[in-house]
Amino acid sequence: MQHLDKIYINGEFVTPHGTEVLDLINPVTGEKAADVRLADEVDTQNAIAAAQAAFQTFRYTGKEERIGYLNKMHEILKRRRDELVEVMMDEYGCPLYFSSLLIDGAVQDFKNMAELMKTYDLEPIVGRSKVRLEPVGVVGVIIPWNSSNGFIATKVSAAIAAGCTVVIKPSELSARQTQVMMECFHEAGLPKGVVNFVPGKGTVVGAEITRNPGINKITFTGSTGVGKTIAKGAVDTMKRVTLELGGKAPNIVLDDADFETVIPQALFACYINSGQACVAATRLLVPAHRLNEVNDIARKALAESVKVGLPQDPTTTIGPMVSEGHYHNVQNYIRIGIEEDKAELLAGGLGKPEGREAGNFVKATVFTNVDNRMRIAQEEIFGPVLCIIPYKDVDDAIRIANDSPFGLAAYVNGKDRATIDYIASRIDAGRICINGDFHDDMTPFGGFKQSGYGREFGAYGLDAYLEPKAVIG
Secondary structure (H helix, E strand, O other): OEEEOOEEEOOEEEOOOOOOEEEEEOOOOOOEEEEEEOOOHHHHHHHHHHHHHHHHHHOOOOHHHHHHHHHHHHHHHHHOHHHHHHHHHHHHOOOHHHHHHHHHHHHHHHHHHHHHHHHOOOOOEEOOEEEEEEEOOEEEEEOOOOOHHHHHHHHHHHHHHHOOEEEEEOOHHHHHHHHHHHHHHHHHOOOOOOEEEOOOOHHHHHHHHHHOOOOOEEEEEOOHHHHHHHHHHHHHHOOEEEEEOOOOOEEEEOOOOOHHHHHHHHHHHHHHHHHOOOOOOOEEEEEHHHHHHHHHHHHHHHHHHOOEOOOOOOOOOEOOOOOHHHHHHHHHHHHHHHHOOOOEEEEOOOOOOOOOOOOOOOOOEEEEOOOOOOHHHHOOOOOOEEEEEEEOOHHHHHHHHHOOOEEOEEEEEOOOHHHHHHHHHHOOOOEEEEOOOOOOOOOOEOOEEOOEEOOEOHHHHHHOOEEEEEEEO
């Protein structure tokens, strides 16, 4: 059993000032797997001070030096890729296929940012003036448990490229994954204080990052409720803020789509990361006159292709929920769906799948004939629960898709490109994915409405860590 009692400040592994110890429970077995000693406000203040001191020199490093660090991190993560995948499956319960996808993306993030920096103009000429794009300062990086090291890679690679220093608050539930990532950054040999880790609770470490005037920018991924709290707290010291928040992504299937192919794919689009994903396509919009056909195909696909099982099994689609508390949250939403009028429980439901009683496993659940005004269609469940919603025509599908407080991602499946482009131009979401094309890691990622503001990935993500200074004359 691991006892994790070190944090990373100013280039050194140190014992936290904080004394609280948290048990880490294996989501598959329900048994204690490790414990972690958490950082507190003093640790956070020390990390911020180290980052501030490091920024005074790191801000003036040249492109080549930063590119060198990014490439070094890429090589280290590539070498430790299998270990990163394994610890993500074991600690968090993410299935092998998706853990592999997320970690491969994290490895590539550093390479992508290094390549972008080669051509990115930090001193463009605008009109008759020069614009210097300077690093924003010390960045507070606050991330959740559903892709801990993936989020670290995306955010910190951009921060390093810009010349910023960082204080990272990973989720306390991701302590074993964080340990591996701390070791990777230490091996990369960045100047002391450029990267600091303070694993701890949001109400302690996250709150200190939010209020501390030594933090110039916060980049946060997590729930909309917490994002609002951070935004309110950050305004007192005028911190720059990037928020990537919740989602309730619509997946519109057009009448001309190949339903035998698209409907099974739609189940997987909902169940990615065991449904614990802000971009999960949890609302499946289908032509009303084909609802019965969709139900039949979905039932067959669930029986033949969707497996709730152990994360290490390559055939597993859905692993356990991250914690017992979150398992109960998902169960409550399933109960709400059953009790709401009209919607029909097509598959799954309350309780654990047969043979998976020990862990935090949820049945692959599908509600059909859902009214978009129902809570299960409006609120983010963050579990393997799909709502099938009938629509009358294309404009009705667009109306339903936009009838949500969220606007992070949307999906469209069909054959007529003119119709697809018409829909894409009218959906209020930061990313529209067409016919199964899920991700382009150089395009902007972020949300409309209550899914947040600001963008990540590529040049749009790098821009968020830079302040423009006009030099006129």
